[in-house]
Amino acid sequence: MLLLRDVAKSDLPGLQRLAAVLNTVNLPNDEKALESIIDTSVRSFAGRIRDPAEREYLFVLEDLRTGTLVGTSMIIAQHGTREAPHVFLEVSKRQTYSATVDKHFEHTVLSIAYNYDGPTEIGGLVVDPELRGQGKPGKQLSFVRFLFIGLHRNWFRDTVLAELLPPLLPNGKSLLWEALGKKFTGMTYLEADRLSRQNKEFIKELFPASDIYATLFPDRTQKVIGRVGPETEGVKKMLERIGFRYVERIDPFDGGPHFEAKTEDVSLIRALRKCKVLEKDLEHDMEISLVAVERKDPDNRFRCVKTPTRIDGGTICLPGWAREMLGVQPGDRVAVIPFE
Structure with missing residues (x-):
């Protein structure tokens, strides 16, 4: 018997258990970080954060037979403000041709960009590996966010964003980060992504402001730009069925593609x-x-x-x-x- 509900402060041990197994960016194996995520969510559900755009909601899935938490998902009411902009890489194509040598090329070009009036973001989807495939827990955790947005439409933005995970290396490293971000920041992917949650200044100061030709990357890195990992393929198809589309943007850390939909056009919300x-x-x-x-x-x-x-x-x-x-x-x- 699975129950979806808002997270409570008493759920910290359960979230720590999940984090110890998975230790993802969305659910870090860090007690203080988890306490902060819980506190923000509790105040958001209670309406104690006055500005709805500053709220973040964490849902948990509880197995009532055992009393254990088996998954989470999240809504960030607005991802991208003047104080903490939404950072991404725009993906475009650029063609070159030389008549002298009769050579034609099409290059993938990455350009860093910022959104200071960002969309609502759905994220934080985590499922206990032991429960996957039993009662579709991931689908429940994903759909509940759209139910909540539809229930409180005026609290959320006119666009909904989903950042999907790309193919990662067996050790969890990102091919794009190894080829780009690490060379300009000297940080690991996890270090940079966690720091960006509190302060994005280092991105603007250290990342190249000019266009980046992906042609300079190793072939296998070029091939994953805009792609989702095998475990995320099901999520991608689900999002496409309810109205989301790839918008030619990727995460600057792991290279995961951005899918967006107009809030009013999401079929579940409608x-x-x-x-x-x-x-x-x-x-x-x-x-x-x-x-x-x-x-x-x-x-x-x-x-x-x-x-x-x-x-x-x-x-x-x-x-x-x-x-x-x-x-x-x-x-x-x-x-x-x-x-x-």
Whole structure:
């Protein structure tokens, strides 16, 4: 039985367990960093961060049978401000030709750019390796972010960004960073990416301001520009199905491609419905949906489950177990998006 909910301060040990297994940039194996991520999320869900653009929301997936956290996902309300710009590399093509030697070339060119009025970003998707493939936990963690954005549309930007992971080396290193960033900063990829979360000044000062010809990189580095890694291919296809497209931009650290969509055009957000819960139990499985409810409980303001549903007009029929997990009674209102 898997429950999606907002992170709580008491979840620190569970996040540390996940981080110890995975130790990703999104979920660093660092107690202080995790405490900061949790604190920002708790204050965001509670509305204690006054400006909605400064909020960051962390969702966790809990296995209620064991009480363990098995995954996370995140929404950054605005990625890119005057104080902390969104940094990326624009990818373009440039052609050259010499009539004298009758030679024609097409070069991939990278140009560093900054966005000071950035989009909403979805990220932080982490799933316990032992649970992958069981109940589609990654899909639940991904979809819940769109449900929440649709529920509070005016808190978020008109564009949604997803930065996907590129193919990485077996040791976790980035081919692009080894060929570019490391040579200009003297840092490892993880060191640079973590520092950029607090201060991006070093990027502007150390990265080359001029265009960079990827032709100068090793062949295998050139081949991964704009590509996703094999484990991210499923996420890419899912995003494309709901309205995202590659926008010819990549992350300056790992080279991962940027996919974007207009918020109003994301099919899941457009499909969101608000329904009143009926008293009778669902007897026959119908459509599979994500169903969420918001609560006034300061320790758990948001709950969401994947469940069979039957929707009729503005009402919804749920199994008894789903009503119990959500903590809803007949007559309560819930938010719903399709899952399958």
